[in-house]
Amino acid sequence: MGRDLTPLFDPKSVAVVGASDDPAKYGHAVAAQALRAPGRRPVHLVNRRGGTVLGRPAATSLGAVGEPVELVVVSVPAAGFEAAVDEALACGARAIVGITAGFAETGAAGLARQQAVAARVREAGAVLVGPNCLGIADNTTELYLASDTFAHGGVALLSQSGNLALELQLRTAQHGLGFSRFVSLGNQADVTLVDLVEDCARHADTSAIAVYAEDFGDGRAFAQAAAAAGKPVVLLTAGRGTASARSAQSHTGALTTSSDVVVAACRDAGVELVATPREMAVVLAARSAGSRACGRRTAVFTDGGGHGVIAADAAETAGLEVPELGAGTQQRLRTVLWEQSAVGNPVDLAGMGEQDPRSYADTVGGLLDADEVDAVLMTGYFGGYAASGSGLGGGGASLATGEEEAARRVVAHWRGTLKPLVVQSMYPQSPSCRILADAGVPVFSATEDAARALASMTATGTGGPLGIAPLPPPAEPLRDAGYHGVRRLLTAAGVPFPEAREITCEAELLSAAAEFEGPYVLKALHVLHKSDAGGVALRLADRDALLTAYREMHARLRAPSYSVEAMADLSDGVELIVGVNRDPRFGPVAMVGLGGVLTEALHDVAFALAPLPAARAARLLRGLRTAGLLTGVRGRPAVDVAAAADVIERLTTLAAAHPEIAELEVNPLLVRPDGVLALDCRAVPA
The missing domain is CATH 3.30.1490.20 (ATP-grasp fold, A domain)
Known part of the structure; x- marks a missing residue:
């Protein structure tokens, strides 16, 4: 059970310390928002000069309010922050939102002040968001303590950037999405991203969690919380392209970057990692549809060859498959389409939509019913018949009417199946497309957005998210980090050497x-x-x-x-590299890949948070570009992948149990048809 944040999101009363009539001050914006729901709970405005603020009497201090206040927003100059927090705690506050800046972000002295304040808050049994944050909001409890207004919906937004939060509001609104909560993370002196993810996972009115984070704090704990959330977690983060703090004394250290670590952690935790606010909005829109495909076989459907080809390319770029449809499915499609229609995949009406827009519904129904199709991407002109008024075929209102009827029938077909359907339209705001969108079918104007959305609705495997393996208890520290000392340590863990x-x-x-x-x-x-x-x-x-x-x-x-x-027998063997690098945010990170002297040149490696169970290690090995070497090529026999995976589990578990080791590596690990041998090893002390 995580921390109880009820006083933060549903307080019995609120006070804004630093409330102001000056529109240039943040205390003005927060106070104005706080007064939006005066009937929900008492809202007290505090300004040391007293008088009135926003037409309401302002107390000169929290003590002058005359009654307990459960949540206090502090928006005062940095010099007065500690005193305001102390007064809030003395008045019984259970939650504090620190708007004030000038702490850890300013250097060591600011960090020390911040840590001291956070310690006092925790000692009092209260919670603190911030400092250096932009406030919070909870639409489900009518708590408005941020400068912006958030449309009501099911997304909890946890962000380290106020401007990005604003952009996400604008982009998600295009897809009819809104927010259950908003929290500006600030410096995370007390309440952390992990605390908030855990609380939003328990929040019944939150259906998805959107995160923009530059500092994960405890990245492994974040991944574990996201994996356990039971609802979609979408992450936008910055700085993934820079190398993490590491030594260059091993291949593992030289090859591991912060980007690799974040990607691996998100994959294992089932987190959707996105690169831009636009992509985040696309993924949130897709996941709100609820449908999840059990495979990647995608049928692309259009009424124009160009759109079909472009959409097929976009789907494959997004990681989907666009296979040719089987003879049986093609024959069934022929019964509802005319002779010149293409039915191989992409499926192309070839102008039939201009004669009868209802053909869209018949085709979508046939594709969704096909066992060999996991998902459908409809692309192109649909929506244009109603939008154009007269229509391409000159049918005018009848075409528009037929298209809207087709949209309703498409919805009926889609609701009769669990398969995802995503639409790209040149006319996404047309009445027909609005029928689809209002029913929950994601509609996009850009082909690449539709493909990315469909990919996010496609399960990565039958087992779902991989999860984050727990860290083993710390072992007796390694005393001899020399080659033979490391060899003895690994041998004792069951890693075989000559x-x-x-x-x-x-x-x-x-x-x-x-x-x-x-x-x-x-x-x-x-x-x-x-x-x-x-x-x-x-x-x-x-x-x-x-x-x-x-x-x-x-x-x-x-x-x-x-x-x-x-000397080991190298014939019929494949050389692998297995290493563990200790990341400052995510802890031990495993790397497996093609090894030997060309490791850095070939860069065929994969990453996961350590320890790495054998089944997951085998999965990573089979996902390498050079995985064909493991199964046997050009007359060479297959090697013992299961034995290699077992050694990887032993090595990564050992490394995870030794926090005094920054990097541990076996390179090469020789994998032969009859087993494995570690031929060289290295440890780098932390």
């Missing part, structure tokens, strides 16, 4: 060679990227070859120690 010994001189080298047979591998230790430095010698047939290689390598590198190892 025989190996660490040596520092020729005598130890010969002793090690006597313990197991060649061929041998010689590695220089404590050398960064030792392959590039010439610190690895392979396929040393016997002790003489091993000794010669050691003398040559030591003369060049003067490494303090070396590793003598049994």
Whole structure:
């Protein structure tokens, strides 16, 4: 059970400290909004000068109000913020909204002040939104404490930007959407994004949660809350293209970026990640329709070849499939369309709509009924017959009437199935398209928006969201981060390695060679990227070859120690990389992909939050561009993916249990038809 935010969203009474008659001050805007529902709860205006504000008497202090106030909005200069918060707590406030800026965003001193205020609020058993926020609103409880007015609806908007919130209002209004709640996140000194997601998940009048966040705080906790929400969570975030804070001492660190981490966390949590406010509005409109496809097979339907081809391309770009329809479905479509209509996919009326707009409904019904079709994208001129008045075919009002009847029949067909239907129209505001939209069918003016909407209505797999695996309890810290110390740690966790010994001189080298047979591998230790430095010698047939290689390598590198190892059989094997990088926001992040010396050049890797269960590891491996190497190509046998996935689970669980390790990597992990061997490893201390 998360934090109780009832005093924040449905307080018994409200006070605005810093209320003002000056339209240039934020205290004026918040006070004016707060007075929109005077009958719901008492609203008190506080201004140190007293008098009247917005025509109402203003108290000179909270204490002068004369009765308890459950929620207090503080909009005063930064120098007076702490005193206003202390007075609010002394007067029994259970929730505080801090509009005032000048805290953590200004540097270390501001952060210290902010932390001290937040500590006092928590000690009093209250909650604080902000500071440095733009207020909150809850349409379901008639709580209006932000400068903007939000249309009523089912979307909870949690945003770190006031202007983006305004743009989202404008864009979602085009799709008939509104908001249940709005919260400006501010500095998240006390109430965090995670707290709000959890509370909105419990809020009966919220059907979807829209988030704009630049700072996730605890990113893993956010992903866990979103995964458990039980309703759509759509995320717009900034700065995904920059590299996260990391070391460059391993391939894992060099390849992992903040973008990879956010994408992986959203995928695992079932969060819809979007790039722009427009895309967020499109996805919210799509998810509000309620339909979810069980597959990606999409039928594209049009009355014009150009629109059909463009829509098919857009659908495939969005990750959907546009396969040719089977003979049976094509034959059934032929019974309702004329001879020149195309029925392969895209399905094209080829002008029939101009003669009989009702053909749209017959075709949509046939496509929705086809077992081989998971979703339908209707695109092009529909809506134009009613919008044009006279119509292309000269039928005038009869065409418009027929089109509106077709729209009602399309709705009837759609309601008879669970399959998604999305419409792109040149005339989205036409009466016919309004019939569709009012019934819940998403209608868009842009083809790419319709395709993106349909993709968001398509399940990624039969299992739904993957979920976020819990972190294991911390293990005993690693004391020896050297190569053989890490090897021992991994071996104890069940990661198999070839025989190996660490040596520092020729005598130890010969002793090690006597313990197991060649061929041998010689590695220089404590050398960064030792392959590039010439610190690895392979396929040393016997002790003489091993000794010669050691003398040559030591003369060049003067490494303090070396590793003598049994040479693995590389035939029929595939080299993978498995690593874990500790992200400052999301914790341990796993990377799997094609390994070896070309890892960074090929960049065929995938990411997930660690630990990574074996089933999910196998799924990531099979999703690589080079996954064909695992299943066998050009006469090569398939390798043991299940064994590789098991090792990935063991390694990522181990790394997640060792917070003192910033990066842990096995590269390469040799996967053969008969099992796996870890051939090299590295750990980077935090």
